[in-house]
Amino acid sequence: MGNPYYECPLPVTIPPAKPFLESIKLGIKETLFPDDPFRQFKNQPASRKFILGMQYFVPILEWAPRYTFEFFKADLIAGITIASLAVPQGISYASLASLPPIIGLYSSFVPPLVYAMLGSSKDLAVGTVAVASLLISSMLGKEVNPNENARLYVQLALTATFFAGVFQAALGLLRLGFIVDFLSHATIVGFMGGAATVVCLQQLKGILGLVRFTHGTDLVSVLRSVFSQTHQSKRKPCFFWINAMAPMMSVIVGSVLVYLTNAEKYGVQVEGVAVGRSFAMFKNYHIDGNKEMIAFGMMNIAGSCVSCYLTTGPFSRTAVNFNAGCKTAGSNIVMAAAVMVTLLFLTPLFHYTPIVVLSSIIIAAMLGLIDYEAAIGLWKVDKCDFIVCVSAYIGVVFGSVEIGLVIAVTISLLRMLLSVARPRTFLLGNIPNSMIFRSIDQYPIANNIPGVLILQIDAPVYFANANYLRERISRWIYEEDEKLKSTGGSSLQYVILDLSAVGSTDTSGISMFKEVKKNIDRRGLKLVLANPRSEVIKKLVKSKFIESIGQEWIYLTVGEAVAACNFMLHASKSNNQVADEFDAHNNA
């Protein structure tokens, strides 16, 4: 039946079915090992494989033998630089987590040593981070009051750290690190901004010198707490404000200075794995996200056993490490040593650190996290991402950190599910003087082919969108038919589905194609497929759909499908009317 206008370069190929086990193996490899971490092991003798394996799991074995004095000099400078950040930040963030300052210092001592052995990033500086600290205090604070039952609270924090480590290591070992990818960039901008706002609000306690303070993290509780105390001090409100003014001014001035010098303004980034990865890109080496997850997990498991709480790779400190010229993870060892010296000799001094200084350190670090420029960028490029971002922010600031997280993840997933459930379909037209067919929406110059409706389905067809696509295609056909009837032109004869963008499908998708064919047949039209892809054509063959449509009605390109339709239209009419129409359109 299908008798194309001109010679096809090639019919659509049906690839041979792969054995089930092989395709499962390939699927698992692509899902869990997309970066092919074991490619260096291929074609190596067993002894070499063992050494490579040890170096793979304990990277220090790889770089330590090549360690030079040059490297050491660079790492020493970088290590001392980041230690000078680690000490005050460690103390501040520990107070944010309602933990004793000493635990913040411990956390900058053991985990960096573990990471130096197991981690594969050369630039990552290990330490505690503000958002995780806030999460700890807001979640554990609900169960145990850190002021009344400090010992139990610390134990709970260390247990939480241990299980966080186990969870990280398990995700890494099971190669499930990609789950983290489901937090979109927009979600993270909103969430981090919200968390930073909350952290800053919490600092009002230290800055205003308030004694009693809410345990809630939301804006309403905090403002109520602040205003009720100023209200209670109603008799001498001036004194209260004078008391608060000096430290507040110092914080404001300090923060403005930090902001102007841009010291913390490295933009918002997912902390941890993504941090290592972004810096690895600068130096052009590769980071295996799942292996890093294992390193982070081991570092938290080991840390929790020696009184360290949750640590990761903070972006700001890693950037400082990078700029200070670190060469290997050795800078983490130097930092750990410097922190140890601090612990041994300088701890008594920290007893006298005023809370307001800690608060200002935290606020200074937090201002860089409120990335309003990124939010503006989101608004410009993708309104929907902006809405996700703002929802996450509002959820964190007005609800709680958990509510914010849940809202952010839910909206992101819903948005993705919605985009899967509602793929676009486009009407294609012929670009003049070519065999190319493109969407008429995008290329208004493209021409309709009389009697032929060409639709492009713009996404994989799955159960979630099969019903929608069936309805949408039937609406396209109905509308085209109505249009042709009203203009009195030639009636619709062929429906070409361009499957170029349909990467895969499932049994619901196959049912959709069958129903679309039935519907088209009932209208007395003919269904033609163009460029079905490997996965799709395999399933069309297995489900016997190909027999019902006829392999001669499946073409490699839309151009060939149209040529074949035109040939048939031409053959069915007694004169050259159709071909003339086509040529006239082409030359228009």
Add this chain to the structure above:
Amino acid sequence: MGNPYYECPLPVTIPPAKPFLESIKLGIKETLFPDDPFRQFKNQPASRKFILGMQYFVPILEWAPRYTFEFFKADLIAGITIASLAVPQGISYASLASLPPIIGLYSSFVPPLVYAMLGSSKDLAVGTVAVASLLISSMLGKEVNPNENARLYVQLALTATFFAGVFQAALGLLRLGFIVDFLSHATIVGFMGGAATVVCLQQLKGILGLVRFTHGTDLVSVLRSVFSQTHQSKRKPCFFWINAMAPMMSVIVGSVLVYLTNAEKYGVQVEGVAVGRSFAMFKNYHIDGNKEMIAFGMMNIAGSCVSCYLTTGPFSRTAVNFNAGCKTAGSNIVMAAAVMVTLLFLTPLFHYTPIVVLSSIIIAAMLGLIDYEAAIGLWKVDKCDFIVCVSAYIGVVFGSVEIGLVIAVTISLLRMLLSVARPRTFLLGNIPNSMIFRSIDQYPIANNIPGVLILQIDAPVYFANANYLRERISRWIYEEDEKLKSTGGSSLQYVILDLSAVGSTDTSGISMFKEVKKNIDRRGLKLVLANPRSEVIKKLVKSKFIESIGQEWIYLTVGEAVAACNFMLHASKSNNQVADEFDAHNNA
């Protein structure tokens, strides 16, 4: 810079940005009104709009004025036919839901009347269904024992029906009926098969004449219940089996007869909306799923107020209605009338219906739901769908109905998320004697172009797959580089990304493109884009990526991109080597 080999038919067009509100309006329309239900209202005077609106919401106003005696004769026969099914099934399913038989009959009286007014399907027969009945007894049975506290149990069942109706009507009014699409065909085959198995197992009580029986629905509890009772009757096991034998034989013979005559074998289908829709397709009229949801919701709300429990449109009865030649929803009115007569005059008779008869009615109806042929079809076409189906089945049979539902929905969603998170990337090659480029995997005849790596991304780029795609593209480049180095051929110069299948993207996707470009630049290669689609190119422009790549490096087709790359390679070499290589490949 971009200086193509031959004249482009057209550069890639950047469509003008749509106003924000207009694009939101379009998005909402495509998401919630994909079938454009109000298209008939366009360009009509106000009075006509009012009449159409009334007919839209109360379809009986549309068909009743045109009702003829011919229609009535057809509906009368069909209505009496389905009433003869509705009475025994109503009683049986009520017993399955642990409700008094009379409630099963009521449920075939009021809801069909409501549906006849509000429903838009001409073929749907309203009534109770086995799976929903099972769900009611298994869920409510946990809270209230129907034997000990029958009155409370009935009240609970009616309240549940009311809220189910409210939920259905709300989904329909909010045009969120598409949420149902997220239950895949495979899930439903497995879930319905599992539920049918469980229902049949429950009938062992009636068939074996057991007195005490488990309230659990899982296989283990039921078998334990059956064997413990046969065990207790150990002293006269023969008598037990003789007692059980006669009814069991009648059920077996009856079921085999039903199976052979194929009366119930209409295959598994989502009940309710999908049922109406499939029959509407036969008669070539359109069903608005969301409007049907509202009709079902109203019918359950009204029903629950007059002692009817959950009803929907069962597939088997609808098929009988269709085959009996119904013309309008009038057949439901006839059925309701027939059931009313039964209620008035024949109710006393049902008191003597033996349980074993009810059990056999249920088993006969259930056998059609265990659609092992569909499961075999799933295995043949899509292994992954088969796994989803089997998991749902096992979850229902060995766990509980709720566990089965949760497993089924979770696996379906996970599978879809995974497919979004791991889109395929393909290496493209040139189909000899053409400008067509296709996957080398699918078309082994396709040739590599020396010095040019052509990759096709096979799905929309979102936050969930942006990281993966970046890693995967960098691995493709690394591998191609290694291969070229090892064969000593010409080195890699250009990377062409074919974006034909990338229907849309978000800000994470744009970041991915930026990072891929940085990575390619660092390797001293050149990134070229082919056929970016409307949504993608808009975002590339807004994010200024287009300026960094240069619009002259974006081509309408892969063929033109390759031609331009070859031209540049050619210009950079002193002789015709590259062009010769290309021609040699093309003629190979």
